Amino acid sequence: MSNEWPLRSSGLRERTATAVADPVLRANVGAATDRFRDKRTSALARIHDPDALRSAARGMRGDILSSWAETLELLADNVLANGGHVCWAPTGDDANAYIASVAQRIGARTVVKSKSMATEETGLNEALAAVGCDTVETDLGEWIIQLAEEHPSHIIAPAVHKNRDQVADTFQARAGMVERVTEPTELVAFARRELRRRFLEADLGITGANIGVAETGSVVLVTNEGNARMVTSMPRVHIAVMGAERIARTWDQADLVLGLLAKSGTGQALSSYTTVLSGPRREGEADGPDEFHLVILDNGRSDIAGTEFAEMLNCIRCGSCLNVCPVYHQTGGHAYGWVYSGPMGAVLTPLLASQGGGHDHHAGELANASTLCGACMEACPVEIPLQDLLLGLRRRNAEHAGRAERAMWRAWSAAWSRPAAYGASATLATRARRLGPLLGRLPGAARWTDGRSMPTLPERTFRQRWDAGDV
Amino acid sequence: MSGPLPGSADDARRVALFVTCVGELLDPDVPVAAVRVLRAAGCTVDVPEGQTCCGQPAWNSGFTDDAAAVARTSLDALEGAVADGADAVVVPAGSCATMMRVYWPQLFALAGDEAAADRARLLGTRLWELTELLDALPDDRLPLGSVEPCTVAYHRSCHMLRELHVAEQPEALLSRVDGCDQQVWAAADQCCGFGGTFSVKLPEASVAMADEKLDVLPEGTEVIVGADASCLLQLRARAEARGMSVTTEHVAQVLERALPDAGA
Numbered sequence: 050m051s052n053e054w055p056l057r058s059s060g061l062r063e064r065t066a067t068a069v070a071d072p073v074l075r076a077n078v079g080a081a082t083d084r085f086r087d088k089r090t091s092a093l094a095r096i097h098d099p100d101a102l103r104s105a106a107r108g109m110r111g112d113i114l115s116s117w118a119e120t121l122e123l124l125a126d127n128v129l130a131n132g133g134h135v136c137w138a139p140t141g142d143d144a145n146a147y148i149a150s151v152a153q154r155i156g157a158r159t160v161v162k163s164k165s166m167a168t169e170e171t172g173l174n175e176a177l178a179a180v181g182c183d184t185v186e187t188d189l190g191e192w193i194i195q196l197a198e199e200h201p202s203h204i205i206a207p208a209v210h211k212n213r214d215q216v217a218d219t220f221q222a223r224a225g226m227v228e229r230v231t232e233p234t235e236l237v238a239f240a241r242r243e244l245r246r247r248f249l250e251a252d253l254g255i256t257g258a259n260i261g262v263a264e265t266g267s268v269v270l271v272t273n274e275g276n277a278r279m280v281t282s283m284p285r286v287h288i289a290v291m292g293a294e295r296i297a298r299t300w301d302q303a304d305l306v307l308g309l310l311a312k313s314g315t316g317q318a319l320s321s322y323t324t325v326l327s328g329p330r331r332e333g334e335a336d337g338p339d340e341f342h343l344v345i346l347d348n349g350r351s352d353i354a355g356t357e358f359a360e361m362l363n364c365i366r367c368g369s370c371l372n373v374c375p376v377y378h379q380t381g382g383h384a385y386g387w388v389y390s391g392p393m394g395a396v397l398t399p400l401l402a403s404q405g406g407g408h409d410h411h412a413g414e415l416a417n418a419s420t421l422c423g424a425c426m427e428a429c430p431v432e433i434p435l436q437d438l439l440l441g442l443r444r445r446n447a448e449h450a451g452r453a454e455r456a457m458w459r460a461w462s463a464a465w466s467r468p469a470a471y472g473a474s475a476t477l478a479t480r481a482r483r484l485g486p487l488l489g490r491l492p493g494a495a496r497w498t499d500g501r502s503m504p505t506l507p508e509r510t511f512r513q514r515w516d517a518g519d520v
Numbered sequence: 521m522s523g524p525l526p527g528s529a530d531d532a533r534r535v536a537l538f539v540t541c542v543g544e545l546l547d548p549d550v551p552v553a554a555v556r557v558l559r560a561a562g563c564t565v566d567v568p569e570g571q572t573c574c575g576q577p578a579w580n581s582g583f584t585d586d587a588a589a590v591a592r593t594s595l596d597a598l599e600g601a602v603a604d605g606a607d608a609v610v611v612p613a614g615s616c617a618t619m620m621r622v623y624w625p626q627l628f629a630l631a632g633d634e635a636a637a638d639r640a641r642l643l644g645t646r647l648w649e650l651t652e653l654l655d656a657l658p659d660d661r662l663p664l665g666s667v668e669p670c671t672v673a674y675h676r677s678c679h680m681l682r683e684l685h686v687a688e689q690p691e692a693l694l695s696r697v698d699g700c701d702q703q704v705w706a707a708a709d710q711c712c713g714f715g716g717t718f719s720v721k722l723p724e725a726s727v728a729m730a731d732e733k734l735d736v737l738p739e740g741t742e743v744i745v746g747a748d749a750s751c752l753l754q755l756r757a758r759a760e761a762r763g764m765s766v767t768t769e770h771v772a773q774v775l776e777r778a779l780p781d782a783g784a
Contacts, residue, residue: 066724077727375711379728418724420715420729421580422678440580444630447582458578462586465541466593469574475545496720500727501757504546511539511548515567520555 054200056386056398061414068380074210078202079379085372088316089428096312096454104311104395107432108278109302110363117354117362120263120298121345127266131328136150141348148173149180150256151342155286157182157252161244162276163270164188165257166366167290167346169388170401171257184255187238187276196223202382204389205314205368210381218451244276251261254280254338258291259366260306261343263298267327268343269321271310278324283349287338294362304367309430314367349404357441361396363431370425370435376418385415392425392435399442410448416442475489475510482506529656530609532648536601538620540749547722547749547753553776554650556610560603560779561654561662564782566606567760576619579627580716586630591624595640602646609647614680616749617649649680651747651771655689657695665676665780666698670712672774673741674703675733677748681709690747696752697778703738714754730758737766744768749771 055064058105059171068074093099113120125506143295144167152160160182162168174184179406186195190208194201197219201207208216213231226239260269270277281287297303330337334363347444350472353362371391382390387398387497395415402412419425425435447455464470481488482505489503490495497503514520534556534702543551575591578584598609611617624640654662674694680686694700713719713729720726733755738745744759744766746752751766759766 062722062724069724069728079732179723186598226547233602320586375713375729375732376722379725379732384725417718418717418725420713421725422711422715423682423713427682440582443580443582444584445582447584450582455583457584458581458583462578462583462589465572466589468570468572468593468597469592478545493720496723497757499723500761501730501754502756503758504753506546507548509548511544511551512567514548514552520552 053381054387056411057192059386061384061386061418064384064386065376065418066107066378068384073215074381075210075379077201077210077212079378081203081206082333082372082378085315085368089313089369090316092312093317095318102305102309103430103432106305106430107363109305109429110365111360113296113298114294114300114354114359114362116298117294117296120296121293122297123298124261124263124266124404125343125345127263128328128341128343129266131266131341132331133266133328133343136165136342136344138344138346138348141346144171144290144344144348145173147344148290149176151286151288152177152182152253153180155252155340157286159247159251160184160253160286161187161247161251162191162255162256162278163257163272163280164191164207165255165290166388167200167257167292168255169201170348171290171346173290182253185244186246187280188272189237189246189274189276191245192240193219196220200383201388202390203368203371204366204391204393210383245449248279248283251284252286254284254287256280256287256289258289258295258343259310260303261291261345262300262303263296264300265327267325269303269307270324270326271322272306272324273315273317273321275322278322281324281326281338284338285338286340287326287329287341288342288344288427290344290346293345293350294364295366310365310367311421313369313428313430330512349401350405352406353400358396358400358438360433361400361438363433364393364397365431366393369428369430373424373428374419375422375424376420385418392419392439393433395419396435396438398444399445408445410449413446413449415443417448472510472512475512478506479508479510479513483509529648529653530661532653532657532692534606534607534608534611535565536575537565537567537608537760538571538598538609538611538616539567539618540611541650542749542753543612546753547770550612550749550770550772553770553772554610556779557650557654557662557775558610561657565666566601568597568598568601574616574619574624575627576616577675577716579623582632584627584630585597588627588633588636591620591627592636595624595636595643596610599639599643602643607646608653609643610650610653611647612650612747612770613750614649614677614684614686615640615750617647617652618679618684620644621647624777647673649684649686649747651690651693652684652686655692656708662775663780664696664775664778667700667703667774667777669699670737671701671703671740672736672743672745673703673742674707674708674771675705675712675746675751677746677751678711680747685751690745693771694745694774697774699775700778701776703737703741705738705741707736712751712754714751716750719754726754727758730754731762733763734759734762741766743774745774747771
């Protein structure tokens with residue numbers, strides 16, 4: 050994880066406060082996530098027993114990951130049998146180095162990409178720039194944020210934090226838009242023209258992978274813009290970068306994931322394009338690249354297997370937990386400071402950041418970006434107990450907590466595990482009521498009183514009233 | 521998992537009340553109202569000595585052993601009450617009831633105290649959230665009259681809704697109160713933004729979350745009603761700071777006002 054990410058250079062509170070103070074951001078994120086959420090609700094209402102489907106998907110993901118290594122081997126064998134190449138990348142740097150070496154070997158100058166969170170994770174675009182490649186994102190949202198030099202703020206809608214006026218600003222300032230247009234269809238038409246040119250000149254196409262299907266050595270890509278089809282068919286070489294957990298053994302399993310993915314994410318029955326790629330172009334085929342490479346990215350994933358957090362590997366990256374999260378709703382994704390945001394990001398980021406056994410305080414702090422309201426757990430199509438995982442991460446943070454925080458909880462526990470001391474502390478609180486407004490000036494009180502009134506303490510505790518026979 | 525379902529409500533004649541720390545320290549009117557409503561429902565109410573807090577603040581912050589020490593104190597007290605003949609333990613707070621019925625077994629197991637985990641599981645079979653019990657009673661056990669006409673909007677608190685799966689009961693009880701005009705609040709089941717320590721760790725986000733709910737409060741709402749004093753504390757504190765005239769009340773307080781001998 051590069052130090053340039055906001056995760057490393059700022060604190061969670063600072064980032065959430067900045068986001069919350071931006072009314073345009075909140076309006077954009079709120080409107081978009083409300084729309085996704087409502088569409089999800091109606092999409093699930095159209096199928097029979099969605100909860101049974103979610104349970105089945107959870108079980109299926111668990112089955113796949115119980116023979117994870119074996120299934121990955123099968124996938125790799127079949128990719129090779131189809132005439133493709135396979136790179137096993139233990140880290141993001143390994144993935145980037147492999148991809149850069151391919152780019153250099155084929156003399157690539159222009160690289161086109163379709164949306165891939167895995168390559169955001171590895172910082173691939175910077176690595177390609179370092180070997181002289183001009184990399185162009187072709188997913189509309191990704192292109193917008195690439196032009197704006199920002200990071201994705203949502204795993205399926207990277208520019209969800211921007212409205213069309215802001216997009217037009219970006220196109221004018223960074224993409225040479227001369228005549229300003231702000232209608233979505235016109236903005237899309239502009240992007241289409243610009244990107245079409247880049248597709249035609251590209252030597253190398255890079256995509257992510259929504260699912261790797263082991264039994265046929267295939268990669269499934271899900272998009273709504275068709276750009277992944279251009280990326281995988283126009284350049285001579287196609288590289289797919291797949292998070293190592295994104296596999297299915299069989300097409301039946303892939304089918305179950307595909308059915309839930311679009312319904313949960315965007316509320317579509319299926320996304321506009323579902324593209325299946327099984328190796329390079331064969332003799333007699335009209336389309337397809339000369340070379341196909343599959344990069345299987347670990348980057349901390351295998352460390353998660355077998356731990357209390359293993360279910361996080363079941364995530365199918367639909368984004369529904371972001372859309373229902375009341376915290377994300379206020380802050381958008383940048384407040385999380387890294388690639389992944391919302392509840393899944395708050396769980397996955399600390400796990401990936403602690404690969405090799407270290408503890409990353411910056412990433413660990415993300416577990417606090419939740420009220421534990423449980424909306425994410427209820428929405429997850431593979432029933433990941435996100436709330437329980439957040440609690441697990443908080444326990445892990447507690448093990449690394451500073452002396453002051455530990456001492457505070459120990460003192461609290463010592464007092465409140467003794468009824469007499471508990472009663473005394475309650476009585477003390479009623480006495481403190483005479484201090485009135487002074488309480489609001491105690492160190493740290495502003496964390497409550499900025500924007501909220503101070504609660505009025507009662508004259509007598511419940512126990513005092515009970516003992517006095519006044520109840 | 522919401523834990524084992526409690527036994528028959530109508531068997532609940534002797535009731536042990538778990539006051540909760542918020543009820544003890546900040547909002548004693550809530551447990552007082554709970555006692556009076558339970559008595560009106562024909563229950564003998566005891567408030568077992570020795571109870572403190574459910575341990576939720578430390579549990580949600582990751583401090584398992586500190587949480588377990590506090591929770592064990594309350595477990596001992598409530599278990600003692602059951603041994604002395606209490607038919608039910610009643611908790612007038614959704615998130616504390618969730619902590620005790622759903623999370624206590626896990627908490628004690630993680631703290632290495634399997635015996636306490638088993639005891640917590642057993643206690644959970646007799647543990648009711650207040651409105652869950654009141655709603656399960658035959659209607660004639662709890663005679664409800666009328667209150668001064670008021671317009672209310674009900675806030676569904678998260679843990680009670682999603683983990684305890686107690687959803688409709690509070691509103692069903694309120695609908696039996698004449699004069700209590702319930703509004704449809706589009707944001708009823710949206711989190712209030714309290715979240716315990718969340719409210720002071722990320723205060724800006726916490727306040728923004730309260731605002732989003734308050735922004736769509738149905739026009740004319742006089743009272744926000746809930747079943748969790750801590751959510752109400754958050755919503756009240758924010759509404760006051762915004763200069764809104766809306767107040768908050770625990771559902772037990774509305775029911776108390778509706779008791780036939782409440783002097784209304």
